[in-house]
Amino acid sequence: GGRIWGVLQVQIIWFNFETVQVTWNASEYPGTNLTFLYRFDSGDTYDQCTNYILQHDLTAGCTLDAEQDEILYFSIENGTHPLLTQSHWISYYLKPGSPRDLSFLWQQEAVTVTCPDLLYDGFLYEVQHRSTFDTSWQSQEEETCNVTIEGLDTEKCYCFRARVKTTESSYGPDAYPSDWSEVTCWHGGQPTDLCPDKLLHPKFTRFIL
């Protein structure tokens, strides 16, 4: 979700504590190469972006290396005329990486899904599951990547996916959830590439004469 500040719609994303991407929609300034100046300390002088994102050969964003949890001070200028000058915690726009190395521990009608936690607190780990009989995913989340889902039918085939969400008290209202992990499917406690098409429930069996 971009935010509209002044006449520019600006989107900021801090990708997995590594790089910040600031993009702008300069439709108000057709044919203009806008300049992006930035600093991470209010006392420093501004530096110009060295890694512009181009769209139709015109500047439309900037990618910055950023591994510290700091305030980004930036100014987007048309020539020497500042159009927008802002400063924000880059954590407010964090998008964590997807959970990796998911592991599944089956015990009768329950499965515990685990994965390596991110380094810091302030996250929720959401696991979704669905069987071929479910029309939508069902969610469960915990403060650590250790989520137990109970009440599963050992006869059914289930698929699972996971993602990381930020908590508002630590990361503010505008941070992004991670992308979903890959979907993994299980049948009878064994991994399977995919769940077979929905088996017609005996009650709804139709006979074609």
Next chain:
Amino acid sequence: YNFTNCDFEKIKQKYQKTIYDDLKEYMNGTRSTQFNSTVSCNNRADCLAAIERLTFRPPRGCASLAGEAFALRTDATFTLQCPGYSSAQIHNTQAAKKRKKREVTTNKCLEQVSQLLGLWGRFCRTFRKQ
């Protein structure tokens, strides 16, 4: 006052359980990201010092925050979790408590509280997984 010896974990829990909601209620729907972030901090003690400064010494254009729910709870938390912290001596909080009438919420006060949300958020983000 040096916040180095405070019980940071307990302060974080108190913030996440109550102070955060008080701050959000004060913002009354205004998003903290609507303001520029201008006050930074790097470590827990540094963040608590900045939080204390911004909570109890508001800028020009914002009469006082000390009587607000989040400030009273912040004061009580520091008094409980930080050895030797005594607000009465540090910033005359008692006077603020007597002023029951709610202060006018100016834009300057909203900006100040949005900085507080930033500082408290940064404080929480210093905690690593056990």
